[in-house]
Amino acid sequence: MNKRANTAVLQIKSLNKSYGALSxxxxxxxxxxxxxxxxxxxxxxxxxxxxxxxxxxxxxPDSGAIYLGNxxxxxMSVAKRSRMGLGxxxxxxxxxxxxxxxxxxxLAVQARQGSSFRFWKAVDTDQSLIVEADEIxxxxxxxxxxxxxxxxxxxxxxxxxxxxxAMALKPKVLLLDEPMAGLDPSSTQGLVxxxxxxxxxxxILLIEHDMDAVFKLSDRISVLVYGKLIFxxxxxxxxxxxxxxxxxxxxx
Amino acid sequence: MxxxxxxxxxxxxxxxxxxxxxxxxxxxxxxxxxxxxNLAHGSLYMIGAFCCAxxxxxxxxxxxxxxAGFGGAAIAGVIIEVIVIRKLYKRDHLDQVLxxxxxxxxxxxxxxxxxxxxxxxLSIPSWLxxxxxxxxxxxxPIYRIVIIAIGxxxxxxxxxxxxxxxxGMRIRAGESDREMIAALGVDIRTIYTLVFxxxxxxxxxxxxxxSTLYSVEVGMGxxxxxxxxxxxxxxxxxxxxxxxxxxxxxxxxDTLGRVFLPSLLALFISNDHVATLSASLASVLVYILMAxxxxxxPQGLFSIHD
Amino acid sequence: xxxxxxxxxxxxxxNTGLLxxxxxxxxxxxxxxxxxxxxxxxxxxxxxIAGIGLNLALGFxxxxxxxxAAFFGIGGYIAGISSQHFLDNTDxxxxxxxxxxxxxxxxxxxxxxxxxxxxIGLISLRTTxxxxxxxxxxxxxxxxxxxxxxxxxxGEDGLLISERNQLFTIATDNELFFFxxxxxxxxxxxxxxxxxxxxxxxAALEVARMNHVRLATVGINPFPIKLVAFIFSAVxxxxxxxxxxxxxxxxxxxxxxxxxxxxxxIFILLGGLGRLLxxxxxxxxxxLLETFIGGYTEHWKLFLGLFLLATVLFAKGGLMQIxxxxxxxx
Numbered sequence: 001m002n003k004r005a006n007t008a009v010l011q012i013k014s015l016n017k018s019y020g021a022l023s024x025x026x027x028x029x030x031x032x033x034x035x036x037x038x039x040x041x042x043x044x045x046x047x048x049x050x051x052x053x054x055x056x057x058x059x060x061p062d063s064g065a066i067y068l069g070n071x072x073x074x075x076m077s078v079a080k081r082s083r084m085g086l087g088x089x090x091x092x093x094x095x096x097x098x099x100x101x102x103x104x105x106x107l108a109v110q111a112r113q114g115s116s117f118r119f120w121k122a123v124d125t126d127q128s129l130i131v132e133a134d135e136i137x138x139x140x141x142x143x144x145x146x147x148x149x150x151x152x153x154x155x156x157x158x159x160x161x162x163x164x165x166a167m168a169l170k171p172k173v174l175l176l177d178e179p180m181a182g183l184d185p186s187s188t189q190g191l192v193x194x195x196x197x198x199x200x201x202x203x204i205l206l207i208e209h210d211m212d213a214v215f216k217l218s219d220r221i222s223v224l225v226y227g228k229l230i231f232x233x234x235x236x237x238x239x240x241x242x243x244x245x246x247x248x249x250x251x252x
Numbered sequence: 253m254x255x256x257x258x259x260x261x262x263x264x265x266x267x268x269x270x271x272x273x274x275x276x277x278x279x280x281x282x283x284x285x286x287x288x289x290n291l292a293h294g295s296l297y298m299i300g301a302f303c304c305a306x307x308x309x310x311x312x313x314x315x316x317x318x319x320a321g322f323g324g325a326a327i328a329g330v331i332i333e334v335i336v337i338r339k340l341y342k343r344d345h346l347d348q349v350l351x352x353x354x355x356x357x358x359x360x361x362x363x364x365x366x367x368x369x370x371x372x373x374l375s376i377p378s379w380l381x382x383x384x385x386x387x388x389x390x391x392x393p394i395y396r397i398v399i400i401a402i403g404x405x406x407x408x409x410x411x412x413x414x415x416x417x418x419x420g421m422r423i424r425a426g427e428s429d430r431e432m433i434a435a436l437g438v439d440i441r442t443i444y445t446l447v448f449x450x451x452x453x454x455x456x457x458x459x460x461x462x463s464t465l466y467s468v469e470v471g472m473g474x475x476x477x478x479x480x481x482x483x484x485x486x487x488x489x490x491x492x493x494x495x496x497x498x499x500x501x502x503x504x505x506d507t508l509g510r511v512f513l514p515s516l517l518a519l520f521i522s523n524d525h526v527a528t529l530s531a532s533l534a535s536v537l538v539y540i541l542m543a544x545x546x547x548x549x550p551q552g553l554f555s556i557h558d
Numbered sequence: 559x560x561x562x563x564x565x566x567x568x569x570x571x572x573n574t575g576l577l578x579x580x581x582x583x584x585x586x587x588x589x590x591x592x593x594x595x596x597x598x599x600x601x602x603x604x605x606x607i608a609g610i611g612l613n614l615a616l617g618f619x620x621x622x623x624x625x626x627a628a629f630f631g632i633g634g635y636i637a638g639i640s641s642q643h644f645l646d647n648t649d650x651x652x653x654x655x656x657x658x659x660x661x662x663x664x665x666x667x668x669x670x671x672x673x674x675x676x677x678i679g680l681i682s683l684r685t686t687x688x689x690x691x692x693x694x695x696x697x698x699x700x701x702x703x704x705x706x707x708x709x710x711x712x713g714e715d716g717l718l719i720s721e722r723n724q725l726f727t728i729a730t731d732n733e734l735f736f737f738x739x740x741x742x743x744x745x746x747x748x749x750x751x752x753x754x755x756x757x758x759x760x761a762a763l764e765v766a767r768m769n770h771v772r773l774a775t776v777g778i779n780p781f782p783i784k785l786v787a788f789i790f791s792a793v794x795x796x797x798x799x800x801x802x803x804x805x806x807x808x809x810x811x812x813x814x815x816x817x818x819x820x821x822x823x824i825f826i827l828l829g830g831l832g833r834l835l836x837x838x839x840x841x842x843x844x845x846l847l848e849t850f851i852g853g854y855t856e857h858w859k860l861f862l863g864l865f866l867l868a869t870v871l872f873a874k875g876g877l878m879q880i881x882x883x884x885x886x887x888x
Contacts, residue, residue: 083777088775090771094771107761108777116778119757123756124756126758336867345691346616346622346831347874349624350870351866351867353824353866354863361857365857482692485689485692528708539699539700543696546689
């Protein structure tokens with residue numbers, strides 16, 4: 001571990017956030033290393049989404065720092081962080097619902113090319129956007145749906161579309177907030193395989209409730225309870241930890 | 253500077269502030285509870301003034317007129333709420349702006365069809381005319397002091413209503429807890445109609461009270477409406493406390509600005525252009541105040557959404 | 559809802575047909591010696607341009623500005639003030655003389671309103687929802703009251719333009735020539751705004767309206783996108799204002815009033831929000847109501863109100879949706 005410490009792609013350093021007397025993020029530190037999937041689990045209300053919100057930039061932490069590579073991103077806007085290479089998907093799908101799947105991905109490609117202040121050339125026929133968007137849609141096996149507006153996609157397809165949009169940014173890191181929620185078993189299986197392949201190139205910080213998927217995917221699992229990271233270890237260690245059992249997996 | 257004049261203008265500012273408060277309390281409640289922006293609130297103010305002028309002329313009693321202004325606007329409020337406003341709660345702000353803009357057109361043109369376009373005038377009843385002495389040799393009309401007193405009483409009444417009653421509790425639960433209220437088994441439609449009618453009645457009272465000070469005519473509501481909108485934005489939309497404080501602030505800034513800004517500027521520079529410039533500046537002072545406050549606090553002074 | 563090209567074409571046919579109709583009607587009216595009706599159609603065209611401007615911010619960018627009369631009115635005042643100084647042969651300020659050349663006036667209108675929209679946008683776009691509506695309204699009111707209390711240019715009474723400004727040496731007093739100037743600008747701005755909304759910028763702007771979280775998440779900051787759209791929007795509306803002043807040979811604070819802002823929104827809404835030709839249809843309906851119902855009763859706005867209310871409550875999407883079907887996205 002020590003050897004890898006200075007190569008962490010994403011580093012969260014003693015992050016704190018409280019709303020009034022309620023501490024939702026309590027001195028949280030964790031890292032994400034190249035080639036791994038690091039999963040955060042915890043009961044509802046443990047502060048997982050607030051933590052993701054702070055990493056993505058929607059919520060301002062009270063103290064602490066977030067590093068992407070060697071760069072401190074904690075003062076940057078959401079958009080800046082995305083451009084720096086932080087891709088994410090949301091717990092509740094957040095897409096341009098009136099636009100087709102392809103247009104959603106094209107927007108992300110356009111954003112990555114850094115060229116939104118072009119006023120003249122039509123987007124509809126812009127091959128530099130279309131070709132790349134279609135490639136990504138194909139990779140996620142949703143290219144059959146590329147002309148369907150996001151609002152009419154099934155819940156599961158929207159999930160995959162969000163991942164596709166994140167991929168289009170060619171991110172250095174992916175934050176995925178419950179990507180499996182609402183997927184049918186075969187789609188879940190497909191996404192698991194895709195993520196396992198993906199992590200080789202893009203490390204992933206994952207939040208997930210589907211414990212089967214969590215154990216299949218994770219290289220490391222951290223447990224968040226009441227805003228505090230109480231345990232971090234390999235899936236095996238998690239399964240054997242009595243602390244985790246009592247705090248979270250209590251039902252087993 | 254003349255102390256008596258200063259006192260007089262201070263009270264004028266306070267009186268304007270109280271009129272604005274009666275207008276903005278309803279606006280801000282309706283927004284806070286139902287999430288609705290109602291541009292037609294100025295029309296309710298106008299309805300109050302017309303009812304008051306009409307009934308006072310018929311009956312010879314200004315007190316009855318005031319009552320008619322209050323009640324007439326409340327009834328108009330219920331009708332408008334049931335026919336139109338109810339359909340707008342779930343719509344976006346653009347729809348609300350446009351539909352209530354349409355209501356302004358309909359009510360204004362309707363009123364001028366019924367009453368004609370020449371203004372009505374009402375004089376202050378004898379038992380409320382006269383003035384009280386101010387320090388340093390000035391005097392101040394009793395009628396305006398009555399307006400200030402009524403405004404303060406209403407403010408206190410609203411405070412009691414919101415903090416001490418069950419209806420107030422539901423009002424405070426606010427827009428965000430719509431489902432919660434519904435789950436409690438409260439008839440939410442009736443509450444909405446009541447809140448809207450209350451706001452309308454207060455606007456009508458404001459219109460009735462000033463019907464002896466200004467001419468009663470079509471279009472009288474819109475300038476007050478816009479000032480009231482400025483008030484609720486400064487105060488933080490949804491907050492009655494914010495509306496009270498911002499009303500007084502806007503009333504004072506507007507009144508004192510118009511009177512004292514020209515002489516204040518003239519102390520530093522003196523030529524003809526400064527006189528016109530300061531007059532123009534004084535008339536936009538409240539908007540500058542609002543822009544500055546929003547630039548610093550985009551949600552207003554006492555936002556309920558913080 | 560897979561996009562159906564057939565309906566897209568239908569909207570295009572309607573668009574082309576409507577523009578041809580407007581143009582032919584004006585030419586026919588002119589040769590039938592009905593100068594009044596030519597001016598009426600010019601009025602439609604000018605209102606439509608104002609609407610096209612606002613549509614960029616409101617229809618495509620989702621910015622509900624209740625203050626676009628500020629730009630419309632300032633455009634008008636620039637035309638009026640410049641012409642007054644030109645005819646009096648006096649300086650506007652600091653040795654800058656007036657002009658009656660439309661091109662120069664338009665250029666000044668563009669610059670002044672771009673700067674103003676930048677300032678208003680910088681403050682207003684920090685807010686959203688109801689606060690944005692109110693703050694744009696407040697800025698417009700500021701300018702309105704300023705115009706009323708500033709006596710040099712007519713104050714409350716407004717300012718007469720005794721001779722229409724000139725475009726090169728074209729006789730702008732001729733109703734048809736003036737119409738053709740307005741109509742060319744209408745086509746020009748339709749073309750420009752069509753290019754803009756279909757460009758990369760337009761794609762980002764649309765998503766800023768639909769879901770600003772999504773836009774920021776892909777790494778595009780919504781603020782500068784909206785700000786630039788707001789500036790474009792203001793400039794187009796301001797140019798309509800300059801034309802309107804010349805059309806009526808008169809500018810007054812009414813052009814700056816919040817009712818005017820409301821009416822510009824009405825142009826868009828009656829036709830169809832976020833539709834390219836929505837403002838043209840809306841302005842046509844508006845002027846027809848104004849002229850024909852206004853011919854029977856001075857209370858024609860009562861009917862406008864009822865019409866508007868019915869549109870908002872029952873026909874969201876405006877007339878364009880009724881005749882051309884729902885708006886399509888790729």
